Amino acid sequence: MKYYFLTEDSEKCLAPFFSKMVLTASFISVVIISIILLIFWPRQPLADFITVNKIPLAFFLIFAATLIIYSYVNLCCGSGDMIQRGYHIIKYRTDRSTFEKEIDFFRYGLIEFLLHTLILLLPFLPLLILAASISAVSLITFVQAVFILYTASLLCRMFGFMVYLFWGRLSTIGYFTARAFMIIFIFGTFIFAPYINPLQFLYLLNESPDAMGLPFVLYMAIVMFATLLLILTNHTLVRRHMNQEKTT
Amino acid sequence: MLLKSRNLMRQSHSNRSKVIIFAAALMVIFIPLPALSAAFSLDYALGLGGHFQLNTWTPLTVVLENRGRPTRGTLEVIVTSGSEYHQDVHQSTYAMDVDLPHNSKKRYAFAVMIKSFTHELIIRLKQNDTVIISKSINLRPHFTEKSFAVVADNFVSPDILSVLPKALYPVNVRPKFLPETWYGYDSVKLLIMRAAALKELRERQFQALTQWIKQGGYLVTTGGLNYGSLLEKRIQHILPINVFGHKRFFELKSLAQFCSQTLISEEPFLVLNVRIDNSNVLVKEKDIPLIFQKNLGFGQIFFLSFDYNTPPFSRWEGRKFFWDKILSMRPLIGDQGIVLENQKILDSMLAKIPVHFPGLKSGFIFIGMYLVFLRYFLKKIREPGKRRWENGFFLLLVITAFTTVGYWRFFYPNNKQKFTYNSFCQLDLSGLNTPASAKCILGLYALKKTAYRVDFGSFSYPVTHVLSKRLKKKIPNPYVLHENYNGLQIAGSLEEWSHSFYMIKSTFDSPLEGHALRDPHHLTIKVENKLPHKIVDCLIYFKKRFLVIDDIPANKQQTIKLKLSELKKTEIFNDHEAEQIINRFDNNGALSYLRTTSEIVFFLLGGFKRV
Numbered sequence: 112m113k114y115y116f117l118t119e120d121s122e123k124c125l126a127p128f129f130s131k132m133v134l135t136a137s138f139i140s141v142v143i144i145s146i147i148l149l150i151f152w153p154r155q156p157l158a159d160f161i162t163v164n165k166i167p168l169a170f171f172l173i174f175a176a177t178l179i180i181y182s183y184v185n186l187c188c189g190s191g192d193m194i195q196r197g198y199h200i201i202k203y204r205t206d207r208s209t210f211e212k213e214i215d216f217f218r219y220g221l222i223e224f225l226l227h228t229l230i231l232l233l234p235f236l237p238l239l240i241l242a243a244s245i246s247a248v249s250l251i252t253f254v255q256a257v258f259i260l261y262t263a264s265l266l267c268r269m270f271g272f273m274v275y276l277f278w279g280r281l282s283t284i285g286y287f288t289a290r291a292f293m294i295i296f297i298f299g300t301f302i303f304a305p306y307i308n309p310l311q312f313l314y315l316l317n318e319s320p321d322a323m324g325l326p327f328v329l330y331m332a333i334v335m336f337a338t339l340l341l342i343l344t345n346h347t348l349v350r351r352h353m354n355q356e357k358t359t
Numbered sequence: 360m361l362l363k364s365r366n367l368m369r370q371s372h373s374n375r376s377k378v379i380i381f382a383a384a385l386m387v388i389f390i391p392l393p394a395l396s397a398a399f400s401l402d403y404a405l406g407l408g409g410h411f412q413l414n415t416w417t418p419l420t421v422v423l424e425n426r427g428r429p430t431r432g433t434l435e436v437i438v439t440s441g442s443e444y445h446q447d448v449h450q451s452t453y454a455m456d457v458d459l460p461h462n463s464k465k466r467y468a469f470a471v472m473i474k475s476f477t478h479e480l481i482i483r484l485k486q487n488d489t490v491i492i493s494k495s496i497n498l499r500p501h502f503t504e505k506s507f508a509v510v511a512d513n514f515v516s517p518d519i520l521s522v523l524p525k526a527l528y529p530v531n532v533r534p535k536f537l538p539e540t541w542y543g544y545d546s547v548k549l550l551i552m553r554a555a556a557l558k559e560l561r562e563r564q565f566q567a568l569t570q571w572i573k574q575g576g577y578l579v580t581t582g583g584l585n586y587g588s589l590l591e592k593r594i595q596h597i598l599p600i601n602v603f604g605h606k607r608f609f610e611l612k613s614l615a616q617f618c619s620q621t622l623i624s625e626e627p628f629l630v631l632n633v634r635i636d637n638s639n640v641l642v643k644e645k646d647i648p649l650i651f652q653k654n655l656g657f658g659q660i661f662f663l664s665f666d667y668n669t670p671p672f673s674r675w676e677g678r679k680f681f682w683d684k685i686l687s688m689r690p691l692i693g694d695q696g697i698v699l700e701n702q703k704i705l706d707s708m709l710a711k712i713p714v715h716f717p718g719l720k721s722g723f724i725f726i727g728m729y730l731v732f733l734r735y736f737l738k739k740i741r742e743p744g745k746r747r748w749e750n751g752f753f754l755l756l757v758i759t760a761f762t763t764v765g766y767w768r769f770f771y772p773n774n775k776q777k778f779t780y781n782s783f784c785q786l787d788l789s790g791l792n793t794p795a796s797a798k799c800i801l802g803l804y805a806l807k808k809t810a811y812r813v814d815f816g817s818f819s820y821p822v823t824h825v826l827s828k829r830l831k832k833k834i835p836n837p838y839v840l841h842e843n844y845n846g847l848q849i850a851g852s853l854e855e856w857s858h859s860f861y862m863i864k865s866t867f868d869s870p871l872e873g874h875a876l877r878d879p880h881h882l883t884i885k886v887e888n889k890l891p892h893k894i895v896d897c898l899i900y901f902k903k904r905f906l907v908i909d910d911i912p913a914n915k916q917q918t919i920k921l922k923l924s925e926l927k928k929t930e931i932f933n934d935h936e937a938e939q940i941i942n943r944f945d946n947n948g949a950l951s952y953l954r955t956t957s958e959i960v961f962f963l964l965g966g967f968k969r970v
Contacts, residue, residue, distance in 0.1 A: 158709045
């Protein structure tokens with residue numbers, strides 16, 4: 112099996128790891144988070160927070176900002192917005208089949224998505240650890256929060272890919288459906304399903320990290336289950352596409 | 360049919376046996392609980408003669424009897440303070456480890472601070488988390504707003520309480536219920552007890568009494584006819600008395616000098632002829648001293664050569680005047696030192712918490728450098744070819760390096776310092792060879808939920824919490840004052856990003872000693888620091904002047920020699936200067952004090968333990 116996403120930057124790859132677009136998006140994301148971190152860096156002494164029994168929110172704010180940006184980048188990668196604009200795309204303005212559609216999902220797309228989501232998270236780590244040090248959260252809480260970022264972004268990526276498989280890369284419905292999902296998952300769940308709202312969870316981790324054992328397991332279970340469903344759906348859709356290709 | 364009925368019978372048999380087994384199991388589960396509590400009985404003696412003064416430390420004696428199996432547990436006294444209206448209802452728990460063998464009866468003495476009579480006081484015996492026996496006390500009938508005049512004796516003349524000064528609340532207390540800590544006498548202004556009653560005291564009670572007198576307490580005692588108790592070693596230690604027998608009198612006219620009333624009796628009565636070392640004789644009758652005054656620390660002991668509990672004194676009409684006069688001679692201890700508001704001290708301590716946020720400057724440099732490296736390698740990695748993998752590896756290396764640096768430079772130090780403390784101690788010395796009165800505040804700070812234990816060693820201190828006015832929350836973080844075989848401990852817990860302050864007011868042996876020597880031209884001042892810690896910015900107050908003596912190292916002395924002509928030129932200390940000194944605690948000047956005194960308090964208290 113050849114992993115084209117590692118070696119090719121062509122328009123046949125949905126989100127090639129080393130493409131200019133993906134790397135630029137990744138760098139801009141890190142710059143944005145750096146600016147936010149410097150803006151929210153506490154100007155008051157630590158004693159002022161202890162005096163009034165207030166917990167600095169730097170951890171929550173930085174992780175929340177990272178969650179939104181990182182999930183969005185992954186959503187775009189999944190839905191084909193990060194595709195390399197090659198000759199075909201510029202000339203014909205039509206979709207071209209990608210390797211992700213043509214190769215079995217379990218053997219290609221899933222591995223790519225798991226790996227790429229992880230790689231995209233790595234550049235944020237030094238900034239995240241800085242934010243965690245300001246709020247003085249424990250290493251376990253930090254790891255929990257990083258898991259939340261990873262799983263939430265993976266879910267967004269899987270959904271983005273499902274939208275791409277359904278409507279293609281250029282569909283307006285697909286464009287809005289993918290973003291609507293992200294808004295509902297990151298913000299909307301706060302109203303109707305707060306226990307799976309990643310923002311609320313990050314806030315709680317900032318406020319009382321010790322009380323997060325069971326809610327964390329519940330959150331992870333629900334999000335992983337949703338991701339699993341999307342994986343199966345994507346697999347089915349890729350299979351169908353492969354069969355259609357064979358018959359034509 | 361027969362088979363069916365047999366089956367039915369067998370079934371009913373098996374059902375019945377199931378019911379019996381179930382009932383037996385229930386009995387096994389439920390019987391031990393009441394049986395366990397039935398084996399214990401709990402009795403108590405609250406306050407002094409059943410009364411206590413609000414906002415003072417009050418003795419509480421709990422007697423536990425165990426007629427069942429040997430038990431080890433914790434005896435807890437829960438005092439609830441605050442009001443629902445102010446939303447500051449909170450509980451203070453005083454605990455003691457108990458060990459009750461089979462058929463045993465033990466007495467446990469507490470000193471508790473009661474601030475409100477509206478809530479019940481709870482005494483309970485716990486084994487692990489199970490309450491074995493519990494008793495609630497309605498405090499309303501027990502409280503008084505007056506301080507106490509205590510007559511500690513098993514037998515007293517019936518009307519003695521009625522002639523004691525009206526300004527005080529007179530009570531009779533059996534000696535065995537007297538406090539075992541010096542601050543248990545907090546509400547006592549006058550303690551009257553015969554030497555025989557002193558002899559009855561348990562060692563801890565006697566030590567507590569001695570300590571209380573040294574800290575400003577006031578004891579009036581007498582030998583009575585049987586003066587054997589006076590010769591007991593521990594009594595001799597505080598009252599070095601020599602007895603020369605009895606003397607017979609019909610009247611004590613000299614008492615008129617003392618309280619403007621003469622004691623005349625138709626029957627003859629005996630007066631003890633004694634001498635007490637280092638004491639003042641206040642009243643004498645025919646060269647026989649009647650009333651002695653002996654200083655002990657900040658307090659005083661009055662010794663009466665006659666027995667106040669027997670005739671003719673117990674029937675004397677001048678008794679009321681006599682006790683009024685006695686009370687008027689009580690040692691008065693004012694605030695001699697600089698009075699510092701607690702809030703000012705707390706603010707200074709909070710300003711000097713030994714943990715900090717990572718500096719913005721270092722954060723900025725870190726982020727800037729990271730972005731430069733990241734940008735460089737991301738650009739490099741775009742270029743296709745063999746170098747891409749190499750650059751990819753370097754990029755990973757950069758991310759790993761910055762994450763590691765971020766962890767060790769920023770994350771780890773703050774994570775390590777999740778619980779920290781500092782302290783402030785103000786010592787007031789009133790003269791040579793007198794104890795130093797101290798106000799110590801201990802500040803505990805946590806960035807994460809933490810359980811802690813502060814060990815005070817074997818000596819008991821009156822520990823109270825102090826709340827910062829800057830805090831919205833009006834109740835303290837939960838804590839228990841736990842007394843066990845090792846001594847007193849504060850066991851408590853702190854929430855994330857919170858603090859707790861504890862205050863101890865006590866007296867200590869003075870850690871400083873100063874001597875001044877003057878010759879015709881010079882003044883030599885020598886100050887000795889007996890502390891195991893350095894004193895910084897030491898100033899000496901001498902002849903209404905502050906003289907700078909600089910730092911004094913631990914266990915060392917510092918000597919300065921001044922020309923008298925120069926001394927006269929030194930500005931005399933005035934209110935303005937006093938204000939300047941106080942202001943130093945508000946401004947940065949407080950920092951040097953805090954640095955030094957934190958070590959002093961640590962030394963005095965014994966040590967800390969994080970659990």
